[in-house]
Amino acid sequence: MSGKTLTKADIVDYIYEKTERNRAEVKVLVDHLLDIMKQSIKKDDALLVSGFGKFESYDKKARKGRNPQTNKSIVLPPRKVVVFRLSRKFRAELNPE
Amino acid sequence: MNKSELIKNLAEARDLHVDEASDIVNAFVESIKQALVNDDRVEIRGFGSFKIKSYKGYTGRNPKSGDVVTVAPKKLPFFRPGKELKEFINQ
Numbered sequence: 521m522s523g524k525t526l527t528k529a530d531i532v533d534y535i536y537e538k539t540e541r542n543r544a545e546v547k548v549l550v551d552h553l554l555d556i557m558k559q560s561i562k563k564d565d566a567l568l569v570s571g572f573g574k575f576e577s578y579d580k581k582a583r584k585g586r587n588p589q590t591n592k593s594i595v596l597p598p599r600k601v602v603v604f605r606l607s608r609k610f611r612a613e614l615n616p617e
Numbered sequence: 618m619n620k621s622e623l624i625k626n627l628a629e630a631r632d633l634h635v636d637e638a639s640d641i642v643n644a645f646v647e648s649i650k651q652a653l654v655n656d657d658r659v660e661i662r663g664f665g666s667f668k669i670k671s672y673k674g675y676t677g678r679n680p681k682s683g684d685v686v687t688v689a690p691k692k693l694p695f696f697r698p699g700k701e702l703k704e705f706i707n708q
Binding site: 538 | 618619620622623626627630631633637640641642644645646647648649650652653654655657658659660661662663664665667669689691692693694695696698701702703705706707708
């Protein structure tokens, strides 16, 4: 682990170097792209990015939980969670022979 | 939605040529993949973060046939949705 973190600013820089647009424009586009991605995950319950993976949202049922500090039992409401499943291609790229 | 629909949506929303939208989406994905291949973390505020977990290889057994199988070491990415995404999905 190199300990580095890629942030949104780095992603904007990366795209900026590959397009004719200025950084501010690229930033707006990236924010918009992320917005469309979020809406897609919410609306379709899935977003498939070929060569990378799939974001899926699925329902979790309500369950009983416990506040570990006060020991009070509470009911955790049903909610949706998002998971990422990587594509076979990306898995192969991460694990070269 | 898949990647080509994502590209089309971005192109329409921002009045871009589909080719340009395609370059942007591909570069976006490429930057994340490259970071993960280098074992770097990725953190996109409001959306989520990715990190690589490395698993050691082990010898296991096929529970049905009893055959010994060797499982090679592997790296897998993990995604943690950000607070904004979690809240948005549950709205």
